[in-house]
Amino acid sequence: MKAITTTGWGPNTKLVVTETDAPARLGVDDVLVEVHAASVNPKDWKLNYHLAMAATPVGTHRLPPIFGDDLAGVVIAKGSNVRHFEIGDAVYGMDMRLRTASLAEQARISQHRVAKKPANLSFNEAASLPLAALTALQGLRKGGARPGKSVLIIGASGGVGTLAVQIAKQMKLHVTGVCSTRNLDFVRELGADALIDYTQGDYRKTAGEFDIVFDVTSYETPLTCRTLLGKSGHFISTGGQGASMVATPFYRLLGKKADTVVVESYRQDLDTLAEMVEQGVLKPIIDSVFPLAESEAAYERNRSGRCRGKVVIEVTQSAH
The missing domain is CATH 3.90.180.10 (Medium-chain alcohol dehydrogenases, catalytic domain)
Known part of the structure; x- marks a missing residue:
């Protein structure tokens, strides 16, 4: 073959x-x-x-x-x-x-x-x-996604990000997407409630606090995003970069909420995603x-x- x-x-x-x-x-x-x-x-x-x-x-x-x-x-x-x-x-x-x-x-x-x-x-x-949507679904769950909570999705226009925006909206979260200028309208059409253009300065100093910060680029760490996390805010990373993989468990040792998504491929979660697709809420x-x-x-x-x-x-x- x-x-x-x-x-x-x-x-x-x-x-x-x-x-x-x-x-x-x-x-x-x-x-x-x-x-x-x-x-x-x-x-x-x-x-x-x-x-x-x-x-x-x-x-x-x-x-x-x-x-x-x-x-x-x-x-x-x-x-x-x-x-x-x-x-x-x-x-x-x-x-x-x-x-x-x-x-x-x-x-x-x-x-x-x-x-x-x-x-x-x-x-x-x-x-x-499969991998991107499972990462989005399981990452949001790990971050404690609940209706009414706020989530900042860093990398909202990429493979995981586009799915995370849609799944977060299905979970009834308030979604803020971080992307470049050219992708602002695109991410808005996916359902994001608010948008941040990362090319316009260091948004980490001005964006405010969120219940969940979901970095799907894996370039950030809970330390670089500490001003974005509310008192009980939860940092979630897809991992894959040295700084994020080292800093996340260290930050957790300090008593903070921080995790890296370790994707598990279960038929039940794939069935959940398929149901979302067939209902027209995930594309x-x-x-x-x-x-x-x-x-x-x-x-x-x-x-x-x-x-x-x-x-x-x-x-x-x-x-x-």
Whole structure:
């Protein structure tokens, strides 16, 4: 089967299409998915390519590893204990191992890590949801989201941010989105109650206090955002940057509320997201779509920091 793996090392590492073996055996709780689409997440490239290669468990799949976390596709085989899905079901989700290996024509995944694809979404749209939407949903929950509370979403126009704005509104929070000038109208249309243009000065000194500060860029820390946090304010980060990962547990030791989102992929949460989509209160935002052969360009687009929503990789032509 065709799959995306790596060539080269260090700064010369590139993602390329190769022919590799299809997943060999299914566990009793696994389904085999014919992948129609996948999507790119910062997690993918923040993990150094060759470090990820070294960390891949022996026997998971042939090295070099196949990349990709999110997937949407059709079940083509299933293990003996699978009761939630039938052959031919359209599904979406992600695994919780190092990666799902979704940038391939077929992927093996636990039945507990996928859900039925929302009927009103294409495979491309569904593939854009799992990691970003789960991060948004679980991050807001961890921050103690309740109706009437205020949340500041830093990075409101990105992959996680666009979904966090919509989910926060569904939770009946007062949402303030932080973004650049060019994205102000875009984030307002997503439902934000208030907007902050970070290009117009240091908003951390003037924006006031919030019940929840949700930094989906992972560049801030609870210390840099301390003036934004009310007396019982809760700082939430997606992690992924050294300063944030070190400062957040340190801040918590001081008795403050601060957490990093560690995403868990549960079918129940994926079902919750699918219900929001089908009710029309959550809409995936796709920045751009690339064919499988241009996966390296898709990752470059994601690294640019200019994305509105998610970058999707179309594995088959039936994905759109």
